[in-house]
Amino acid sequence: MSDILDKIVDTKKIEVVADTKKISLAEQRQRAEENNRNPLFKPRGFIQSIESTIATGKAGVIAEIKKASPSKGILRDPFHPAEIAQSYENHGAACLSVLTDQQYFQGANAYLQAARAACQIPVLRKDFTIDPYQIYEARAIGADAILLIVACLELNQMKELEACAHELGLDVLVEVHNAPELEKALHLNTPLLGINNRNLKTFEVTLQTTLSLLLMVPDNKRLVTESGIMTQADVQLMRDHQINAFLVGEAFMRANDPGLALKTLFS
Numbered sequence: 001m002s003d004i005l006d007k008i009v010d011t012k013k014i015e016v017v018a019d020t021k022k023i024s025l026a027e028q029r030q031r032a033e034e035n036n037r038n039p040l041f042k043p044r045g046f047i048q049s050i051e052s053t054i055a056t057g058k059a060g061v062i063a064e065i066k067k068a069s070p071s072k073g074i075l076r077d078p079f080h081p082a083e084i085a086q087s088y089e090n091h092g093a094a095c096l097s098v099l100t101d102q103q104y105f106q107g108a109n110a111y112l113q114a115a116r117a118a119c120q121i122p123v124l125r126k127d128f129t130i131d132p133y134q135i136y137e138a139r140a141i142g143a144d145a146i147l148l149i150v151a152c153l154e155l156n157q158m159k160e161l162e163a164c165a166h167e168l169g170l171d172v173l174v175e176v177h178n179a180p181e182l183e184k185a186l187h188l189n190t191p192l193l194g195i196n197n198r199n200l201k202t203f204e205v206t207l208q209t210t211l212s213l214l215l216m217v218p219d220n221k222r223l224v225t226e227s228g229i230m231t232q233a234d235v236q237l238m239r240d241h242q243i244n245a246f247l248v249g250e251a252f253m254r255a256n257d258p259g260l261a262l263k264t265l266f267s
């Protein structure tokens, strides 16, 4: 595990203990299950939205809402998640990804809630999931999908977390950065496989990461290329390799109108 991931995971362990004292696991679970019975909050179908967008010939874009990151500092200030969500939806995003980690990304659960309430498209809770508590919490705040980062997790943990998510109707994006992680990820059931082009140890970003792992990705997985997609040439390079799902943050967060930037990048 990288230094920053070590730090983030240590923080998450402390947060889960503290959060459980504020809202118990049983209460969080009850909230999650209530949401599943409420038409406003039941899962919107994250993978389905990516697939139906790609089926029309367009790129399946997971458009990220993040105020800041460890590698880049502040990306957007002022920051209005509801406006950004509407702009993304109006300009063709298949899904949203909202950072909820506070300490390292200046995110918040409230940002996810505001973004989801402002649109109809499904939302990934972008956080560092290490404990089932966070999955109940994700569903309780309205998330439609969660992220599992292989570099942070043992295989048994990943399987347990995936089963918990699926039980609640949440989709799972499993994220890898190298070949051993990819092999591990293939033990999960989720068809959604993210390759992060960012090395979380050095913060170096290269799209070659996705291209170098391509041959290892089975046909029954939907590959999402993540991080460092900045130009139309980047998009074209990926599409030339039949990669049609993208997770993009910085390029949109730095634009005046994030949705317009999405439309331009993928036109």
Ligand SMILES: O=C(O)c1ccccc1NCC(=O)[C@H](O)[C@H](O)COP(=O)(O)O
Pocket (backbone or CB within 6 Å): 004, 005, 064, 066, 069, 070, 071, 072, 196, 198, 200, 203, 226, 227, 228, 229, 247, 248, 249, 250, 251
């Ligand atoms: O971005 C970071 O600095 C970072 C550090 C530690 C863990 C994760 C980190 N980033 C999360 C992401 O993977 C990106 O937010 C996402 O893929 C979008 O990337 P980009 O389009 O380059 O903003």
